Amino acid sequence: MASKSTDAFDEEERVQEEEEPKREPTYGTVEWIYYWSDTEGLLPTPLNVSITGAIKYSCPSLRWYNFDVYPHKIKMTNTGYTVLIGAKWKTERPYLEGGVLLERHVLSQIHFHWGPNLMDGSEHSVDNRKHPAEMHVSFFKSEYLTQEEALKHDDGVVMFCYIIKMAVDPDPRLTWVIDAFPKIREPQSRTRIGPLPMSKLMPMFAEDYFLYWGNLPSAKGDNFIIRWLVPRVTLFATSEQIKEFRKLWDPWDEPNPGNCRPLQEQKDRKIFLINPHFNLYNSLLPLPTKPEPSISVLSDEYTSKPWMLPSIEASLQAVLEKALRGDEPEEEQNKLFVIN
Structure with missing residues (x-):
């Protein structure tokens, strides 16, 4: 009996939620x-x-x-x-x-x-x-x-x-x-x-x-x-x-x-x-x-794992690694994520 009462209560509550207007x-x-x-x-x-x-x-x-x-x-x-x-x-x-x-x-x-x-x-x-x-x-x-x-x-x-x-x-x-x-x-x-x-x-x-x-x-x-x-x-x-x-x-x-x-x-x-x-x-x-x-940037997945970049971008990887270490000048870091 308790189980049936609980099921009925849950069903009633669900119907009320559906009928309640969306705020x-x-x-x-x-x-x-x-x-x-x-x-x-x-x-x-x-x-x-x-x-x-x-x-x-x-x-x-x-x-x-x-x-x-x-x-x-x-x-x-x-x-x-x-x-x-x-x-x-x-x-x-x-x-x-x-x-x-x-x-x-x-x-x-x-x-x-x-x-x-x-x-x-x-x-x-x-x-x-x-x-x-x-x-x-x-x-x-x-x-x-x-x-x-x-x-x-x-x-x-x-x-x-x-x-x-x-x-x-x-x-x-x-x-x-x-x-x-x-x-x-x-x-x-x-x-x-x-x-x-x-x-x-x-x-x-x-x-x-x-x-x-x-x-x-x-x-x-x-x-x-x-x-x-x-x-x-x-x-x-x-x-x-x-x-x-x-x-x-x-x-x-x-x-x-x-x-x-x-x-x-x-x-x-x-x-x-x-x-x-x-x-x-x-x-x-x-x-x-x-x-x-371009206003696109690399996601965290790529910046943390530069080896995931396609081979055509392999030349960027060394620069990227330097930027991640902070070795690359700020001006070059800003250029890194812009491919014209």
């Missing part, structure tokens, strides 16, 4: 951003983002780790629907901490969206203007171990959405990828590229980005809750480079004119603008006039 965290905390996943996480995407109407919000700086470390290999695949890039490291992978993330998020994969012309290709619009293409980079919460598992959790995945603008000159960060497109024209074809560090492809930033909650629909009909992050920094490409996307074949062996989804209405959904401090007249920042230095 709203304090405004100004990262937890307050997470709170809105319950009501906005399954709303449709993509959206228009703009400084106008966005909620300006302060968060810690976003920190990038190991994005200067060379991967063991990088594979690029034409899935028939998109270009998918995956990389493998023999040791620790690149990851993010801080910013709007409560825990460490690990780099997962990269894919692209484009359209039938230069005026329609990006998934998101900015200030009600679409751009030729968009690069998506997914990160998942490290404790879930895989992106597949992370997608089952509201706090599991964040998608970085880099707008690709039209430009006269090619972007070196994209050129080494697009130059390999002729090798993957056919659907399900793949090739190796690089390998180069992810800092050679992804613009890095500590602040100045848009964030909102929304759904990620799958081909199987599932809808996952994820965070969508649109940086104000961008990539760029020439018209000839954008044409290379449309030369890729779809699953029916026809040129793929595009794979961008239609825009959705924001309605009452919150779009955050995190730590804005640059030019606030335009929602996207101007194209860089020169390559910007």
Whole structure:
């Protein structure tokens, strides 16, 4: 009898916990951003983002780790629907901490969206203007171990959405990828590229980005809750480079004119603008006039075990060991973690 009474009490307590409304965290905390996943996480995407109407919000700086470390290999695949890039490291992978993330998020994969012309290709619009293409980079919460598992959790995945603008000159960060497109024209074809560090492809930033909650629909009909992050920094490409996307074949062996989804209405959904401090007249920042230095640093795992670095970085190991002993001048130590 005592056992049955205890079970009934536990069940009643569980039901009460489920019925108890979720308390709203304090405004100004990262937890307050997470709170809105319950009501906005399954709303449709993509959206228009703009400084106008966005909620300006302060968060810690976003920190990038190991994005200067060379991967063991990088594979690029034409899935028939998109270009998918995956990389493998023999040791620790690149990851993010801080910013709007409560825990460490690990780099997962990269894919692209484009359209039938230069005026329609990006998934998101900015200030009600679409751009030729968009690069998506997914990160998942490290404790879930895989992106597949992370997608089952509201706090599991964040998608970085880099707008690709039209430009006269090619972007070196994209050129080494697009130059390999002729090798993957056919659907399900793949090739190796690089390998180069992810800092050679992804613009890095500590602040100045848009964030909102929304759904990620799958081909199987599932809808996952994820965070969508649109940086104000961008990539760029020439018209000839954008044409290379449309030369890729779809699953029916026809040129793929595009794979961008239609825009959705924001309605009452919150779009955050995190730590804005640059030019606030335009929602996207101007194209860089020169390559910007990397802001990525090595993780404690690499700094304590420099022998784990790939062989291509072996020349840095002796300098790193000196820096760890304090023998290297401070100026040289600061240079050590910047690979231009």
